[in-house]
Amino acid sequence: MNNSCTNVLFGEENLRIEDIVALAEQRAMPVLSSAPEFTTRIQAGADFLDRELRDHGHIYGVTTGYGDSVSRRVPPELVAELPLHLSRFHGCGLGNLLSANQARAVLAVRLASLCTGYSGVSLNLLRQLSGLLEHNITPLIPEEGSVGASGDLTPLSYVAAALIGERDVLYRGEKTTAEDALSKAGLTPLTLRPKEALAIMNGTSVMTAMMCQAFVRADYLCRLTARITSLASIGLLGNPAHFDKRLFAAKPHPGQARIAAFIEGDLADLGANYTPARLQDRYSLRCAPHVIGVLADMMPTFRTTLETELNSANDNPLIDIEGETILHGGHFYGGHVAFVADGMKTLIANLADLMDRQMALLVDTKFNHGLPSNLSGSDADRASINHGLKAVQIGVSAWTAEALKNTMPASVFSRSTECHNQDKVSMGTIAARDCLRILQLTEQVAAANLIAVKQAITLRLKNGEIRDAQLGNDLTTFLDALGRDIPFIAEDQPLEGTLRLLVDRIQGRHWALYGEDIAS
Structure with missing residues (x-):
C-alpha cells in the first residue's frame, strides 16, 4: 500500500471507490473545489430554497413534518428548530459502532453526494463535513437501525449531530464530545439551515461507504x-x-x-x-x-x-x-x-x-x-x-x-x-x-x-x-x-x-x- 498522502478533490470530477478508501484510511485529505462553477451552483441551491420559503412558505421537510408526518404544517416560528429535531429523534442506533475507518468513509461518501449540488445545502455545511475529515473527527455511529430507505436516517443522524456539536465522537482516536472536538480543531458548531438535516441524513451513504x-x-x-x-x-x-x-x-x-x-x-x-x-x-x-x-x-x-x-x-x-x-x-x-x-x-x-x-x-x-x-x-x-x-x-x-x-x-x-x-x-x-x-x-x-x-x-x-x-x-x-x-x-x-x-x-x-x- 502507498502511504503517501494525496488530495481528493470534491465538486469537479466523479470520485472512485479508491478515493473513498484512501480518505477512510487517512492516505488522502479532502479538498473542496474552489471553481466558480461549483461554488456558484451550491450557493444557488441554498438561495433558491430561501426564496421559495420566503415566497411560498411550503416545502417538504422545511415547513412540514417528515415522512408520514408530511401533512403536519410547521409554523414559521418553529422552522429553524425542525432540523435539530430530525437529528435528535433519530439518535437511537444500537449494535456495534462503526470503526473509525468506516465512519470516515461515511463522511466522505456523504460529502460526495452533497457536492453534486442538488440538495440545497450551504457551502458552510460542505466545509464542516470536509473539516471533520481534515481534523480526524469521526462520529461514533451505531451500525444498526437503518432499513435502507428513507436512506440511512438513523446512522447518518450521528453525522448531523457531530456537525452541530452534539453526541460523542473520536478526535484523533480519543473519545470525547463533539463540542469539545470541534473546539480543539478550531471549528464552530454548524447551525443547520432549513432542509440541511434532511439533506445530511436522507441518503444511502452508510451502505455505500461500507x-x-x-x-x-x-x-x-x-x-x-x-x-x-x-x-x-x-x-x-x-x-x-x-x-x-x-x-x-x-x-x-x-x-x-x-x-x-x-x-x-x-x-x-x-x-x-x-x-x-x-x-x-x-x-x-x-x-x-x-x-x-x-x-x-x-x-x-x-x-x-x-x-x-x-x-x-x-x-x-x-x-x-x-x-x-x-x-x-x-x-x-x-x-x-x-x-x-x-x-x-x-x-x-x-x-x-x-x-x-x-x-x-x-x-x-x-x-x-x-x-x-x-x-x-x-x-x-x-x-x-x-x-x-x-x-x-x-x-x-x-x-x-x-x-x-x-x-x-x-x-x-x-x-x-x-x-x-x-x-x-x-x-x-x-x-x-x-x-x-x-x-x-x-x-x-x-x-x-x-x-x-x-x-x-x-x-x-x-x-x-x-x-x-x-x-x-x-x-x-x-x-x-x-x-x-x-x-x-x-x-x-x-x-x-x-x-x-x-x-x-x-x-x-x-x-x-x-x-x-x-x-x-
Missing part, C-alpha cells in the same frame, strides 16, 4: 485466493494443465481467464520433471478459476453500480436549480447497493467454501498424496502426541459455515415501517453489514489456508519432492514473506496470534499480488 470498503477487500481476496490455489496445487502435487490458457479460450469469461492465467503463471516453473499425482484433480483445485472467476467477472459491474451511487444525489427532495423547481422522489432507496452487497457476499462466501475444501484435502492423508496427517511437522517418534492443524481446520469449517449461512439475501426482507409511508425498503445497510461479516470470515479462512499451504510446501521441500527452483521468483518471494510471519509447525502450538496477524496482513493488502486489481 460497500466501497468491501469492494477493495473483495478485489484483494479474489487475487489472494488465486495465489492460495496455486500453493495448494503444489502442496497437493496437483496438475498445472488444469489452468492452460487454451482451456479458457474455449470458455472465455474474461475474469475467469485472468484468474486461470494468474495460477498458470504461478505454476509455470514446475517444469517437465514435475509429475502430478492425478490426471484430474478434485474440483476445489481444477475448478478454482471457475469459482474465483465469477467474482472476478462481476467486479467491474459492482464498481460501476457503486460509483454511480457514490456520485449521485440520493436525498429527497432535490433542487432543480436551472428550473427553480423542487423535485420530490425516492433516490434515498438503496436497492442498487443492496443488490451489489447481496451478490458480492454470495461470491465471497464461495471463496471461503473453495478454500475450506482445499484445506480439507491438505490435512487428510487419504487425499494429500503423502503429506503427514494434519500437516504436522513433528518427528516420527513424537507423531502420536502432535496434531498439527487439526483444530485450525475445524475453525476453517466453522468460519465457512457461518459465511455460507449469512448469504441469505437481505434485500428480499423488506418491512413496511413508519406508518406505512416507508412500505417498501431496500435493507441495503443490512446487506452491506452481512457482506462485511462474510468478508471477515473468509479472510480468516484465507489466513488459515496460508498457514496450511506454507506448511505443506515446506514439508515437500524438506522431503525433496519439489525443489526451490520449481517455485519461481513470485512464489518464492511470497513464501519468504509468509515465512517471516508463520512458524514451521514441528510441535503443537497455539496459532491464534499468527492467524490474527495474517488477517491484519490480508485486510491491509500487505502482499503484492499479480501487480493489478481485478476491476481496475
Whole structure:
C-alpha cells in the first residue's frame, strides 16, 4: 500500500471507490473545489430554497413534518428548530459502532453526494463535513437501525449531530464530545439551515461507504485466493494443465481467464520433471478459476453500480436549480447497493467454501498424496502426541459455515415501517453489514489456508519432492514473506496470534499480488 498522502478533490470530477478508501484510511485529505462553477451552483441551491420559503412558505421537510408526518404544517416560528429535531429523534442506533475507518468513509461518501449540488445545502455545511475529515473527527455511529430507505436516517443522524456539536465522537482516536472536538480543531458548531438535516441524513451513504470498503477487500481476496490455489496445487502435487490458457479460450469469461492465467503463471516453473499425482484433480483445485472467476467477472459491474451511487444525489427532495423547481422522489432507496452487497457476499462466501475444501484435502492423508496427517511437522517418534492443524481446520469449517449461512439475501426482507409511508425498503445497510461479516470470515479462512499451504510446501521441500527452483521468483518471494510471519509447525502450538496477524496482513493488502486489481 502507498502511504503517501494525496488530495481528493470534491465538486469537479466523479470520485472512485479508491478515493473513498484512501480518505477512510487517512492516505488522502479532502479538498473542496474552489471553481466558480461549483461554488456558484451550491450557493444557488441554498438561495433558491430561501426564496421559495420566503415566497411560498411550503416545502417538504422545511415547513412540514417528515415522512408520514408530511401533512403536519410547521409554523414559521418553529422552522429553524425542525432540523435539530430530525437529528435528535433519530439518535437511537444500537449494535456495534462503526470503526473509525468506516465512519470516515461515511463522511466522505456523504460529502460526495452533497457536492453534486442538488440538495440545497450551504457551502458552510460542505466545509464542516470536509473539516471533520481534515481534523480526524469521526462520529461514533451505531451500525444498526437503518432499513435502507428513507436512506440511512438513523446512522447518518450521528453525522448531523457531530456537525452541530452534539453526541460523542473520536478526535484523533480519543473519545470525547463533539463540542469539545470541534473546539480543539478550531471549528464552530454548524447551525443547520432549513432542509440541511434532511439533506445530511436522507441518503444511502452508510451502505455505500461500507460497500466501497468491501469492494477493495473483495478485489484483494479474489487475487489472494488465486495465489492460495496455486500453493495448494503444489502442496497437493496437483496438475498445472488444469489452468492452460487454451482451456479458457474455449470458455472465455474474461475474469475467469485472468484468474486461470494468474495460477498458470504461478505454476509455470514446475517444469517437465514435475509429475502430478492425478490426471484430474478434485474440483476445489481444477475448478478454482471457475469459482474465483465469477467474482472476478462481476467486479467491474459492482464498481460501476457503486460509483454511480457514490456520485449521485440520493436525498429527497432535490433542487432543480436551472428550473427553480423542487423535485420530490425516492433516490434515498438503496436497492442498487443492496443488490451489489447481496451478490458480492454470495461470491465471497464461495471463496471461503473453495478454500475450506482445499484445506480439507491438505490435512487428510487419504487425499494429500503423502503429506503427514494434519500437516504436522513433528518427528516420527513424537507423531502420536502432535496434531498439527487439526483444530485450525475445524475453525476453517466453522468460519465457512457461518459465511455460507449469512448469504441469505437481505434485500428480499423488506418491512413496511413508519406508518406505512416507508412500505417498501431496500435493507441495503443490512446487506452491506452481512457482506462485511462474510468478508471477515473468509479472510480468516484465507489466513488459515496460508498457514496450511506454507506448511505443506515446506514439508515437500524438506522431503525433496519439489525443489526451490520449481517455485519461481513470485512464489518464492511470497513464501519468504509468509515465512517471516508463520512458524514451521514441528510441535503443537497455539496459532491464534499468527492467524490474527495474517488477517491484519490480508485486510491491509500487505502482499503484492499479480501487480493489478481485478476491476481496475
